[in-house]
Amino acid sequence: MNRRRTTQSSDHGITNRLLAALPDDDYERLLPDMKIVPLTVKQVLHQRERPIRHVYFPNGGVCSFAAVMQNGTRVEVATVGKEGMVGIRTFLGGNRALSETFVQSATPTS
Numbered sequence: 001m002n003r004r005r006t007t008q009s010s011d012h013g014i015t016n017r018l019l020a021a022l023p024d025d026d027y028e029r030l031l032p033d034m035k036i037v038p039l040t041v042k043q044v045l046h047q048r049e050r051p052i053r054h055v056y057f058p059n060g061g062v063c064s065f066a067a068v069m070q071n072g073t074r075v076e077v078a079t080v081g082k083e084g085m086v087g088i089r090t091f092l093g094g095n096r097a098l099s100e101t102f103v104q105s106a107t108p109t110s
Helices: 003-011 017-021 024-033 088-092
Strands: 044-046 062-068 074-080 100-105
Touching: none
Parallel strands: none
Antiparallel strands: 044 100, 062 074, 062 100
């Protein structure tokens, strides 16, 4: 990991560990398409069977993946925080979400 890039990323508000672990060339290629967006608790990021339009690299807080049962009950099946990303299915060749993804807890903004 490039310490200089990690410091610069933190200076720009990016603290996601997955982004910090990327090789410099890959990180630099993604940077122009990234922007920091505030997330709020219970905000739905992806809906099941709907197209994935954005991927998210959380800077903090926790996002939950929930399976929706036939009776409408939601069951949490996974969580991701600043160590990962939401929307990985797009990198695996899929374009629709398999579960509902929402913000479980958000990092306060200053």
